Amino acid sequence: MNDLQKYPRPSVTIDCVVFGYDGEEVSLLLINRKEQPFKNEWTLPGGFLFLEETPEESAKRILKDKTGLANLFLEQLYTFGDIQRDPRGRVISIAYYTLVNPRLFNLVLGEAATDLKWFAITKIPKTGFDHKEIINVALARLKAKVTYQPIGFELLEKEFTLTEMQLLYEAILQRTIDKRNFRKRILESNVIKATGKKRTGEKNRAPELFAFDEPQYKKLLKEGYQFKV
Amino acid sequence: MNDLQKYPRPSVTIDCVVFGYDGEEVSLLLINRKEQPFKNEWTLPGGFLFLEETPEESAKRILKDKTGLANLFLEQLYTFGDIQRDPRGRVISIAYYTLVNPRLFNLVLGEAATDLKWFAITKIPKTGFDHKEIINVALARLKAKVTYQPIGFELLEKEFTLTEMQLLYEAILQRTIDKRNFRKRILESNVIKATGKKRTGEKNRAPELFAFDEPQYKKLLKEGYQFKV
DNA sequence: TTTACTTCGTGTTGTAATAACACTAACTAA
DNA sequence: TTAGTTAGTGTTATTACAACACGAAGTAAA
Numbered sequence: 075m076n077d078l079q080k081y082p083r084p085s086v087t088i089d090c091v092v093f094g095y096d097g098e099e100v101s102l103l104l105i106n107r108k109e110q111p112f113k114n115e116w117t118l119p120g121g122f123l124f125l126e127e128t129p130e131e132s133a134k135r136i137l138k139d140k141t142g143l144a145n146l147f148l149e150q151l152y153t154f155g156d157i158q159r160d161p162r163g164r165v166i167s168i169a170y171y172t173l174v175n176p177r178l179f180n181l182v183l184g185e186a187a188t189d190l191k192w193f194a195i196t197k198i199p200k201t202g203f204d205h206k207e208i209i210n211v212a213l214a215r216l217k218a219k220v221t222y223q224p225i226g227f228e229l230l231e232k233e234f235t236l237t238e239m240q241l242l243y244e245a246i247l248q249r250t251i252d253k254r255n256f257r258k259r260i261l262e263s264n265v266i267k268a269t270g271k272k273r274t275g276e277k278n279r280a281p282e283l284f285a286f287d288e289p290q291y292k293k294l295l296k297e298g299y300q301f302k303v
Numbered sequence: 304m305n306d307l308q309k310y311p312r313p314s315v316t317i318d319c320v321v322f323g324y325d326g327e328e329v330s331l332l333l334i335n336r337k338e339q340p341f342k343n344e345w346t347l348p349g350g351f352l353f354l355e356e357t358p359e360e361s362a363k364r365i366l367k368d369k370t371g372l373a374n375l376f377l378e379q380l381y382t383f384g385d386i387q388r389d390p391r392g393r394v395i396s397i398a399y400y401t402l403v404n405p406r407l408f409n410l411v412l413g414e415a416a417t418d419l420k421w422f423a424i425t426k427i428p429k430t431g432f433d434h435k436e437i438i439n440v441a442l443a444r445l446k447a448k449v450t451y452q453p454i455g456f457e458l459l460e461k462e463f464t465l466t467e468m469q470l471l472y473e474a475i476l477q478r479t480i481d482k483r484n485f486r487k488r489i490l491e492s493n494v495i496k497a498t499g500k501k502r503t504g505e506k507n508r509a510p511e512l513f514a515f516d517e518p519q520y521k522k523l524l525k526e527g528y529q530f531k532v
Numbered sequence: 533t534t535t536a537c538t539t540c541g542t543g544t545t546g547t548a549a550t551a552a553c554a555c556t557a558a559c560t561a562a
Numbered sequence: 563t564t565a566g567t568t569a570g571t572g573t574t575a576t577t578a579c580a581a582c583a584c585g586a587a588g589t590a591a592a
Binding site (some may be wrong): 255279280 | 549550551552553557558559560561
């Protein structure tokens with residue numbers, strides 16, 4: 075018998091905070107549980123860690139199975155381990171967060187959910203477990219992160235206008251940003267490139283379309299680049 | 304039978320990165336293991352999480368038992384969960400880090416260690432498990448943190464000179480800092496207060512002694528204050 | 533008691549980054 | 563052709579940051 079059997083083991087779960095953006099509001103994906111505990115309450119998509127997968131792999135599997143979301147960027151948020159956080163017993167949860175564009179995915183109804191729904195971050199309902207706390211930590215991290223690193227392209231279409239991008243940043247940061255300054259900085263950073271196209275058909279001047287320059291972005295990151303809004 | 308029994312459970316451990324500062328170098332506390340695996344190799348102080356304690360409580364207990372350190376500020380670093388990170392089986396480790404002044408503590412020899420030793424961060428030996436990776440993550444976090452939040456008072460005596468404080472920051476950041484600018488910023492921040500005393504007896508001008516103004520610091524933190532070196 | 537030695541303590545100025553600000557251009561619809 | 567709407571663009575003031583040198587205070591030794 076080795077150490078591993080000698081000590082009691084807690085259950086380990088993964089919880090995922092999925093942020094979305096539909097062009098107007100930043101929102102959050104919640105599942106209405108159809109099992110006890112917290113049956114019929116809203117919770118973060120989550121599940122048990124399997125022994126043959128890393129925490130990140132586990133988060134990906136769980137999101138795929140429960141929501142249909144795949145190919146996501148995931149970042150570890152924090153590990154929650156309060157003794158009473160799960161009424162079933164001692165459960166440690168490793169939380170991850172991600173950003174997606176809801177229009178690019180068709181949500182599935184997972185086997186353990188009767189419902190899967192986006193909620194605006196300004197209107198988050200009562201949640202089960204300690205998920206409210208997890209959400210708050212995730213929101214704080216998202217805000218902090220977006221001001222010095224251009225995450226958030228996951229939330230836009232492949233081609234987007236600078237106004238759309240600015241609205242996204244304003245939705246995340248919950249403040250207004252000066253248009254000229256925003257454009258200046260984002261263009262100087264070289265993480266986006268003009269496509270040469272314009273979006274016509276709307277009842278105003280046709281805006282230019284831009285795209286994320288991923289190779290350039292990765293190159294800059296390696297050099298220790300930091301983008302500032 | 305509920306969910307918790309239905310799923311296999313990994314072992315959960317806590318590992319602690321303890322940074323120290325002796326007035327010259329930033330150093331790191333390692334334990335020479337006297338058990339398999341990695342017997343006679345250097346490792347971070349760590350141990351198994353008990354079911355009746357939170358991860359942070361567990362980190363405190365482990366540090367107390369294995370090193371004698373107590374009353375520490377602890378911050379969760381990251382959770383490491385690679386499948387092969389522990390040869391004994393599947394082990395998830397929640398890592399914490401802390402800062403201490405080695406001269407204020409007498410290290411004990413823990414029951415599972417034949418040796419307990421401080422290593423300069425520029426001279427860290429080969430370590431067991433994935434502890435090298437954990438140390439690197441902790442170092443990066445420490446550097447990032449110290450430039451915008453005045454942590455690090457744990458590493459100084461209660462009363463200290465501004466030169467001592469500057470040397471600490473230089474040791475953490477591994478770069479020199481302009482003396483006048485450093486003093487200007489730290490004094491303007493109001494997180495330290497003059498004691499009115501001087502340290503005499505050395506062969507040069509007696510420097511003023513300062514102390515950390517903890518109530519003021521906590522008040523500023525609540526207001527969203529950020530200190531910049 | 534004078535002098536030499538060592539570290540302490542202090543302000544200013546140039547430079548770079550950030551924030552504030554308003555009008556014309558392009559497109560659509562009536 | 564005109565009115566309505568959003569797109570797109572530069573300059574200036576303010577603030578933050580970085581660079582820089584010398585007299586003051588204490589100790590030790592002549």
